[in-house]
Amino acid sequence: MITRLTVLYDAGCGLCRTARTWLASRAQLVPLEFVPAGSDEARRRYPALDPAETLADITVVADDGGVYTGDGAWIICLWALDGYRGLAARLSRPDLRPTARRIVAAAAAVRRAGSSGAGPGGPVAAEPEFEQGYGSDCGGTCDA
Known part of the structure; x- marks a missing residue:
C-alpha cells in the first residue's frame, strides 16, 4: 500500500515548477513530497536512479x-x-496515458495565468513554454 510519493522534478523547467506548485496546492489523499531531480538530496535518497533520466522526465518514487x-x-x-x-x-488506459501529462500541464497553465492578475474572462497572456509545448523552456529535457 502506497502511503507517500516523492516527485523528482526538473527545478530548472518553468512548466515543471508550475506543475509542482499546482500539485502541491491540491488536497492530497497520498502525500506528495517534491525533490529537485539531479539534486544532492535526490542522489542521496535514490542512488540507483540515473540523475540524467530523472531530469529527462518526471519520476515518482x-x-x-x-x-x-x-x-x-x-x-x-x-x-x-x-x-x-x-x-x-x-x-x-493505454490510449489515454499521454493525456495525463497534458491535463497537468493545462491545469498548471491555468493556475499560472490566473496568478498573473487577469480576472475571469479577461485577457490572459500565454506563457511561452505553454505555447511551445511541454518542457520547451528547459531545452526540451522534460519533453517526452
Whole structure:
C-alpha cells in the first residue's frame, strides 16, 4: 500500500515548477513530497536512479519501492490527489496515458495565468513554454 510519493522534478523547467506548485496546492489523499531531480538530496535518497533520466522526465518514487516515469508518473500524481482518482483511472488506459501529462500541464497553465492578475474572462497572456509545448523552456529535457 502506497502511503507517500516523492516527485523528482526538473527545478530548472518553468512548466515543471508550475506543475509542482499546482500539485502541491491540491488536497492530497497520498502525500506528495517534491525533490529537485539531479539534486544532492535526490542522489542521496535514490542512488540507483540515473540523475540524467530523472531530469529527462518526471519520476515518482513510491514508499513501497515502485518507480513511475513519464505518463505513469503523471497518472500516479493525479491518483494521489483528492477528487482526481477517477480521472487517473480513466487515463491509465493505454490510449489515454499521454493525456495525463497534458491535463497537468493545462491545469498548471491555468493556475499560472490566473496568478498573473487577469480576472475571469479577461485577457490572459500565454506563457511561452505553454505555447511551445511541454518542457520547451528547459531545452526540451522534460519533453517526452
